[in-house]
Amino acid sequence: MSSRVNVKEVTAGLLCIVIGGFFALQSVTTLPIGSARQIGPGYFPFAVGLILIALGILIGLRAVQPAESSDRMQFVSVRTMLAILASPVVFGLSVRPLGLAPAIVITALVATLAGNRANVVQSLLLAAGLTIFCVAVFSYGLGLSLPLFGPLLARFGV
Amino acid sequence: MRLKSGNLHPLGLCGLLAAFTVAVLAASPAAAQEYPAKDIRMIVPFSAGSGADAAARQIATRLSEKLGKPIIIDNMPAGNTIVGADTVAKATPDGYTLLFHATQFIVSPALFKTLPYDTIKDFEPVARVTSQSLLLAIPTTLKIDNLKDFVAYAKKNPGLNYASTGLGSSLHLAGAYFDHVAGLKANHIPYKAAAQALADLVRGDVAYMFYPYPPFKPHIDAGKLKILGSSGAEKPAFFPEAQPMTAFGYKDFVLPAWHAVYAPAGTPKAIIDKLDKTLKEIADDPETRAKMSAIGIDLYYASSAELKKLLPQEIEKYARIIEIADVPKQ
Amino acid sequence: MELLSNLALGMEAAVTPANLMYCFLGAVLGTLIGVLPGIGPTATVAMLLPLTFTLDPLASLIMLAGIYYGAQYGGSTTAILINVPGEASAAVTALDGHQMARQGRAGPALAIAAIGSFIAGTLATFLVALMAKPLTAVALEFGPPEYFALVTLGLISSVALAHGSIVKALAAIAIGILFGTVGADLYTGAPRFTFGVIELTNGFDFVAMAIGLFGIAEILRNLEGTQATSLVAKKISGLMPTRADLKASISPIFRGSLIGSAIGILPGGGAALASFLAYSVEKKLSDQPERFGRGAIEGVAGPESANNAGAQTSFIPMLTLGIPTNPIMALMIGVMMIQGIIPGPSVAVEQPTLFWGVIASMWVGNMMLLVLNLPLVGLWARLLLVPYSMMFPAILVFSAVGLYTINSNSFDLYTVSMFGLLGYVLYKLDFEPAPLLLAFVLGPMLEDSLRRSLMLSQGDPSILFTRPISATLLAATLLILAVAVLPFVRKKREVIFEEEA
Incomplete structure (x- = not known):
């Protein structure tokens, strides 16, 4: 495998974006976000979900740098x-x-x-x-x- | 044992082998003897070591002494007590699976949009065994020593905080109902751990809280908390200084927490009667009374028939309070 | 001198032949049950609780304390041997302990855990005796803003747990927090991400998650490709720690004891933080932080000592205030109540024999553990030589049965599989499970304390910065971020670079 992007890192980034996106989306669509005085049940997971998306993007971006690790990943059967x-x-x-x-x-x-x-x-x-x-x-x-x-x-x- | 003849899968064979080995070990001449002929399983839908668990263990120990068979406590706290109650609802109604439940049993129908069981139809009430007065405590830093002054103070300072151990808990409902009848405008602050609620109350971040007596005791002794009243119908035996709320003119403020024993619907009447009778003896036993009193619970007996009548009334009463407390359905 | 006479009174009560026997029995049973994968200290204590009901109050508390320490040690044993932690703090022990075991050094890892626990236990016992009163006062000062600050500090320092990418460690923390939000919302009752599953009302079960993320994922990893015949790659080299091991461990043990003692008294799950903080501190102070996560003995000695010291000092608020700092202390209170004793300041005054007897028995219990476990180290270490083809089904079965005994809830077992898969995927992508697990435990505390703080202050966020303890802790967090993490990032990146080059 000599691709220019690091597949593993891209997958890792995508996983973060998917998990973060899932929680953030669920939060805004099904839960009240609330106000500063009374933070709603959706506020916290929404915020953390966004942070996770951001981290996922960061991981993905870094993966675009050519990586040398070309060892094939081994999986369980x-x-x-x-x-x-x-x-x-x-x-x-x-x-x-x-x-x-x-x-x-x-x-x-x-x-x-x-x-x-x-x-x-x-x-x-x-x-x-x-x-x-x-x-x-x-x-x-x-x-x-x-x-x-x-x-x-x-x-x-x- | 019924088996398909012919090709027996190794998996099945092994299951059978093991089954037989242990069947021999476990075999007991159980069949048609007088109840109880074997161990009784009592499901307690609260975690081991909780207040309800302590009460259940006290009652179960006495019950087992009198019935002559072990009673095994099975703590099933999952899903806000619903999973445990549902297990009993769907158990074989043979008297060998019982439920020990608290006020939550009566609150659940109004609190949850759907329950997997029917609180009335799926259970046979055996007997009510306790009444646990919840005490109203305030921090002594407020320098108030009676309920009247506290109500006046709370009216002058709207937005006081009161603590509970969770939305729809009996502590929350007592606090919310007090807020309603006394005409206060307080904020409910739920806690996961009662310990933290207590610490915040002692420090004064929270202004009042309804709670059973034992956790308050050290702080009362240390002069940090003051008890203003009690949610029971009468003065509790373990802390007679606590006047019932009714004595202050809050006429229908009788909201003690209470525990009762239930069996699955369809349990033979003879078994229910035997259990009911035994529980009455326990409720009259002075030694048990003293032990329960030490953990802040008064014994209070109501028969199977009385409990049957009481249940719908209590369910309705708590449904009304939940509406007053404005708890959204879950 | 009052301290000595009090301790003497306690010793007298604790070392009667009968009480010594109960203490020993408790420690043995606790170790044996706690060593079963999937059964952490809380479950062990809950299961063995009924054994103590018939004893007199002192004997029953002494036996329970023995069970508690035994279970904790048993849990660390499982974490080290097969990487299945039964509680949050054991997840830290597993980081380096299991690596040591794989390198054939299970013996020294287990021995240092026992020795560290004993030293920490001894120190903490004196601390309890000496400082019970003032420490209790501190515990009461911790309100919602203080918890918010403490948890923030813990989460920020937990980044040090990772030995890879910082960004991925942060992502793992975020994932852990998100999984922690599943369940009915405490404040509104709104079901969050439960999709109508009643069993999820109380959220995911911690033990189920730990078994999945660590245990199952580990098994999957070991079964990749050509399967190894047994867990240890190399020959088991020596059962006891070498002189160099001891020398490397002694400072971590003392530092861990201090950190654990301080955090153990805080109510509300602070104990999990103790091990994590101790680990972070050791890694930070080490000349070769890159050794951590690859079998560094300091990474076992520090957290294990912190854990045990915390277990000890968690008795302080329980005995003096009746405030349980963790589920096990809640169980202890349950036992005391069943015995007709209401925990509180009056216990020390009205029943000094009971109070000091329990404190003295803590030390005796730790002693018993050492006596019991050092000879057993060889046996445990040799357990790893069992062919792996027999070991992994056994781990699966014990975990399943053990987990089921806790809540009698089949749903927990389905969660195990789900988290097993997630754990394996995360491992393949170089995420680490330890920060995730810590965040899962601390995330709800973070959210709760933030929301509760704002409710108390009626929406004014300044409550977080104006209370002295909270302000100090937040300042410390900033300091760590500024002073430690920035150079740390640079250093780490170099390490990564070296690895990949």
Whole structure:
């Protein structure tokens, strides 16, 4: 990559402008700005949003200077990314209906999908180990009031 | 357990394995015994260590002693108490999920445009257990020692500040209602942390504040704060010097904070009755009374039936005060 | 002499075999729970609270104090080992602590954290005993304008946290402030940027944000390309700090203790500032500021000492005024009330044994931590040798369960993923999460205190400059900007230039 602008810096600037723009725009359109005596709920986020836009422009402008950093950026694979980001969500979705124990098992299994060294046996062992450990610590040790098996499973007679 | 035969996914298999292991551990002969046959979960939609939490724990400890089963307190403060209350509204009505809620429960219907639950229809009132007088305090730097003089002073100096712990909190509504009935023109200043409100009151940046007794006590002892009145119907047992506002001619100024226990709608009547009866015993217990008094709360019992009647009245009363206080709907 | 006799009275009460045991038990439990990622001191104390209900008042407070210090140390351990801070101040420890761990120096980092905490704890205990009364008076002087000035000072100095571009550090602060505004507006109740999500009424959860920005983003980073088999790149070299390490740490420990003690007494989340300020000071005073963020031991010693000293002095306003300076002190007050004690000046007079017993037990608690944790350092450091393919699912599971236990709220877990993604993107673009996290905590304080100041003064902004404490703090901020930041910018730019060249 030998482009004359530093792509990374331009992206960084754009990100600031987008976040700042979002908050500033939301503030003026949905919230009262208020008066000096009684500053409204929109005033502060609007002002900070504008500052962030300005900073974003500054970052972007500096990026136009030719940059020497030509090293390619390395990213995490899509599969890894999805597995890692999904696992807390999966826990959140399953913990109430299924209960603590099944939720931990599923979360651990989803997480292990992210690694490229994982094999099925190791994943299962890890999930089982984590489940036993967490149940021991949180349910028995700390007396967490969360049911081990949720209503969805209880219906099937667990 | 119902399972599809045939191809069993490893994920499912593992879930089952773990499930069985722990099921054996957790199995208890729960079925058809007399209530309560297992632990009861009491959801407290306030953070651990807060005033409402302290009250809940006192009551829960007694209740569990009398029922012979542990009561587990589950603090769910998210979403202005709404998430916790909603969890109970949607819980299985078997008496094993209860709600311990404060005045906020009655204020919420008027404060929020939409609630995910219906305050009347989705709950079965079990019993009201407390009455917490809010005291009206002013800094001693004002050199005023009675309510009449304070009202006169406030009228002469419009634009005094009063503090609360947030828009629509029972402290705010008591302050706003006082502002209304006494004909003052004060500014409401909400705080996130009561500690800061208190410090600003002691320093005199804020002129008055309604608040429960315990946080005031050190400053009263130190001669920094003066108590002018109380929002309760009667003089509070823990601080009899505080005259109720009604004694000063503010006839309908009875706005104590209060706590009650609720169950999901559809909970069997036998269970409600048993809980109600036990809570009455607790409310009559002198030792509990003394302990609650120490944290600035008076025990005050109202039965399930009485609470059922009281709820709509209180909801309406607070809706009116919210209108007076001009709190926008959230 | 009164001080000594008071302390003696306290010691006598604190070192009875039973109370020593409770203190020890508290410290052990606190460390063990606090070390779980996602569970910071507040959550640990809240979870273990019920254990103390059946004890007598002194024993229960002693045990809670033990839990608190233990949890704090446990939290720093997690921050150092796997870069998951459980509270704002641990985010600072993670900056250099985790870098040390990656270089195989987890042992010295953990040891210096324990030693620094102990020294800071000892100093602060005497400070508490000596100065409780006058310090309390200072705490009461802090009103909205003073907080506004203090937070401004904190945010401006936090720019020093960054080891890259100043503009990007400022941008990270702005982003943090903006995320801090999400939720119902305190003054009007207007929902800001919540899009009808009830769970957002109280804003984003701090712990969820910290786990996402630091923990999840870190995992994603470690799983890039060819995955490393374990976290430590090099061999673990020595578990204890070397003579050079100790020498480098001793001044930061004392400076950190002073900063922490002073800021710890201020109500309203000032404690988070202590670590950040201590870090900034160390970086500013260092001959080689470019070492910071790359495993400088001073960057662990200073903030950790500040944090612990602050934890200690935060007891002052709680015990003497009943004013909680942080959520944990609010919990302590809750416990005292459940025990039938109303905190306030009368406690020291009416129950001197309790008052001085708690103070003495702080020191004993710190001692216990040292005794407990120095031998454990090896164990923790070796934990890093666990294959990473097993470690990251474990971190994810512990974080998820731990976070869920705090609020029983699934929404927090969705926030974790969102901030994990954001954290990764920001990392890729060379933004730093630490200033963002600090701004997230302090942003609401900044806005609140500004708006409240103007309400108190009926719209007259001069209230910010005419009150002595606030004026002094703002002047100090200007001074830092003028004297420090300008040459600092030049110097930094050189550093960047060197890096890129």
